[in-house]
Structures are given as C-alpha cells and as structure tokens.
C-alpha cells in the first residue's frame with residue numbers, strides 16, 4: 001500500500017506511525033499516512049529557519065517569481081496526477097476537480113508570482129520644525145517561517161492560496177494539510193523538489209490537527225500562522241499562538257445567506273442557489289445554508305429549488321454529469337445526518353432529501369448524502385444558527401428589505417452572502433448592509449484573486465487576496481536617513 005510521507009529539508013521522511021487514508025466513495029483504505037513526530041516537526045522548523053538565510057534569501061523578486069512560475073508549469077504538466085489524487089481523497093466529481101480545485105491550485109502560484117513584482121513601498125521627504133530634513137522610506141521583508149494549516153474541503157486550492165503568496169514574499173513555509181486530504185500536498189512537495197526549490201524553503205508535515213498542528217502553531221520557531229478551517233479550531237490556534245505573539249490570518253466557518261428579492265430573475269436565482277447550496281456536497285465555506293425569499297416568489301422558488309435538487313446526479317466521481325460526490329468522511333457524514341435529524345426535532349418540514357441515497361453497490365459503504373431542503377424553522381433554531389457544512393439549506397419567507405437584512409445579520413458568523421435581484425440600486429444598497437466579508441449579486445463564487453477575501457465575526461481575521469496577501473506575508477521596515 002502507498003505510504004504518504006512528510007517532506008522536510010528536501011527529503012521525504014517516514015515516521016513509522018501510520019493512519020489510514022480512506023476513499024469516501026466506498027470506504028476503502030487507499031493509502032497509509034505517516035504521521036510526523038515531534039522530532040520531524042522540530043527538524044522542519046530548524047530547516048526552514050536555516051533556509052531563510054540561505055540561497056533563498058539571495059534571490060531577487062524576479063528570480064522568486066520565475067521559480068513560482070516553474071512550480072505552476074510543473075503542476076500543469078502533472079495535472080492528471082493532481083486530479084486523480086484530489087478525487088481519491090475527496091470523492092469529488094471530475095467536473096469540479098477539473099474546473100475548480102486543480103486549475104486554481106496552479107493559478108494561485110501564477111497570480112502571486114506576478115503580483116509580488118508590483119509590491120511597492122512608501123517614501124517621504126521629512127522636514128522638521130527645526131529645519132532638519134530626512135528621507136523616510138520602507139522596505140518589505142518576509143515574515144520568516146510561516147505555518148500554513150489547511151482544510152479538507154478544497155485541499156490544493158486552499159493550501160496554495162496561502163503557500164503561493166508566502167513564498168512570493170520570501171518566506172519559508174511549513175504546510176500541515178488536513179489529515180483527510182494529504183495526497184495533493186504530497187504531490188506539491190514532489191513538484192517543489194523537481195523544480196529545485198531550495199531545501200527547507202517548502203516543508204510538508206503530515207498528521208492530525210491536535211497532535212501535529214498544535215505543536216506547529218505553538219513553536220517559537222514559527223513566525224506566523226495562516227489557517228483555514230473551523231471557527232472552533234481557530235479559537236484553539238489563537239490560544240496556541242498567544243504565548244509567542246505570532247501574526248495570524250484566519251479564514252474560518254460561515255453560515256451564509258442568499259436573499260431572493262421580489263425583483264429577482266427567479267430562474268437565475270434557482271440555478272445560482274442550487275450551485276451555492278450543493279457545490280462540493282455543500283462543503284465550501286462560502287456555501288449557502290439559509291435562503292430568504294420574498295413572499296411573492298416563495299412558492300415558485302421553493303418548488304423550483306426542490307426540482308433542481310432532485311435533478312442533481314449523485315455518484316462516482318468519473319461518472320458522466322455527476323454533480324455531487326460523497327461527503328469527505330464517515331465522521332462528517334454522521335455530523336451532517338445528525339443535523340438532518342435535529343431539523344426534524346426542531347420542527348422543520350423536509351422539502352426534499354433528509355437521508356442517504358441507496359445505490360445497492362460499494363457506494364453504500366461510502367459517505368454519500370442527499371441534497372436537502374428544509375423550511376418552517378425560526379431563525380433562532382440551531383439548524384439556522386450553526387454551520388452544518390453539508391448539502392442542505394433552509395428556506396424562509398420575508399416581506400421587506402429592512403427585515404431581511406436584520407435577519408441575515410442575526411448570526412455569529414460573517415463570511416459571505418448572495419443577493420438575487422434585477423433592481424440595481426437595491427443590490428448596491430443591501431450589499432453594503434450585510435455584515436460579511438464577501439457579497440455576490442446574481443452570481444456566486446466568482447473570484448477575482450486581486451479582491452480582498454475573508455470574513456468578520458467568527459468567520460475570520462484579516463483579508464487575503466492581491467495586495468492584502470502581500471501585506472500579510474511581509475513585514476514593512478521603515479528607514480529614516482538624515483539629508
């Protein structure tokens with residue numbers, strides 16, 4: 001059986017302690033993952049710290065940029081291996097992996113390889129009251145060694161969304177991917193090795209969150225932590241980094257709403273909210289879990305969404321026209337099914353779904369689940385307040401704009417929202433009042449990598465994207481010269 005290994009100081013390292021890598025399509029073990037031990041974690045940190053002052057630090061911005069383009073080139077050459085690995089770990093449809101996960105993995109490197117070349121500084125000619133003059137200017141330095149801790153839902157996309165700018169800004173990186181999805185991270189380490197990334201600049205530590213992640217975030221040799229994952233985990237990491245006062249960038253959970261106004265194009269809204277609720281089996285932090293529909297459209301919208309959900313093809317990743325694969329793990333399937341049960345206990349009407357599909361083949365040993373639409377619950381219900389992170393949304397009626405804005409903002413999360421209306425002024429007016437980091441109007445998950453990306457409240461700390469990423473992964477230093 002294949003063994004997935006950590007990559008430290010330019011070497012793939014086995015630890016001798018393994019846990020299973022499971023295929024969520026049929027529950028079969030597909031590989032063993034060698035979990036890094038404390039010595040390996042410390043070796044990764046010392047190697048990264050040493051690499052900070054080695055040849056890597058002598059590279060110009062253009063040379064670093066060229067090397068990151070080589071990473072993207074090699075990823076593109078090995079695209080099929082990345083596709084196969086991501087599908088094996090997650091069971092996602094080939095369509096999604098080929099159109100979202102893998103292309104964005106490469107695009108993230110290309111984008112920041114170019115973006116970093118435009119990173120500027122500031123300068124001021126200073127004149128003091130007593131007639132002295134000085135030139136103040138800033139230079140951008142790397143943070144140092146950055147721990148990248150990434151989740152299982154968009155494994156390559158979300159790891160490279162952090163790794164690319166961190167390397168572009170001259171940092172060294174230690175990646176700790178989710179224990180559920182280590183395969184594309186191992187391929188990325190192979191690519192780093194193949195393109196000649198200096199030893200210790202990129203390191204990969206495999207293992208479980210509490211066991212391995214915690215050791216990384218609390219280590220004095222780590223200068224910053226960039227984390228994508230659950231809000232509860234973010235709280236743990238905040239405690240872990242407090243002792244060494246590290247800068248953190250957090251992309252956390254969400255409980256995202258979609259608002260369908262009376263002026264919406266209902267067909268566009270149904271299609272868009274089908275995507276935003278059920279893409280990646282609902283396992284995207286930006287997915288919709290709460291839909292608010294103006295009373296005038298409620299019945300036709302709910303019927304249309306029900307039809308669309310029931311037309312979703314669920315199945316094998318490589319099957320023609322499959323839109324939804326399984327959830328990532330048995331544990332996560334049980335968590336989402338528990339919320340389906342809770343919804344019933346809270347008094348919800350299950351419009352469609354609410355259970356698991358039956359295939360009468362090996363897939364019944366997988367982690368599949370039905371896309372589910374609920375209605376009839378109050379906003380305060382747990383199902384409407386807690387992130388479920390599965391293919392489920394609750395649909396409610398609203399009557400006026402002020403009411404729905406208040407209801408949408410009534411959540412401890414603040415990541416994303418979508419607004420469906422052909423009334424332009426209403427779109428601008430409402431979008432500005434929703435307490436989130438990201439609002440889409442008449443679309444969803446359409447991304448410009450230059451734009452600020454991140455959430456407020458329990459959904460995150462900081463913004464990444466474009467210059468925001470460069471700002472987080474750099475330390476500006478001000479130099480004042482008397483003239």
Ligand SMILES: NC(=O)c1ccc[n+]([C@@H]2O[C@H](COP(=O)([O-])OP(=O)(O)OC[C@H]3O[C@@H](n4cnc5c(N)ncnc54)[C@H](O)[C@@H]3O)[C@@H](O)[C@H]2O)c1
Nearest residue numbers: 150151152177178209210213214229230233251252253285
């Ligand atoms: N805001 C975003 O951009 C975004 C993107 C993807 C996922 N998420 C959120 O992530 C969650 C699902 O992903 P998940 O289950 O992988 O999240 P998770 O928080 O369980 O794990 C994320 C990563 O953190 C590691 N980890 C777990 N405990 C840790 C600890 N104590 N110290 C250090 N590392 C630790 C895990 O091993 C994994 O690599 C959902 O809540 C989702 O909303 C947010």
Ligand SMILES: O=C/C=C/C=C(\O)C(=O)O
Nearest residue numbers: 153161283284285286447
């Ligand atoms: O699951 C969360 C998705 C996050 C997406 C991004 O960070 C991105 O598109 O850059």
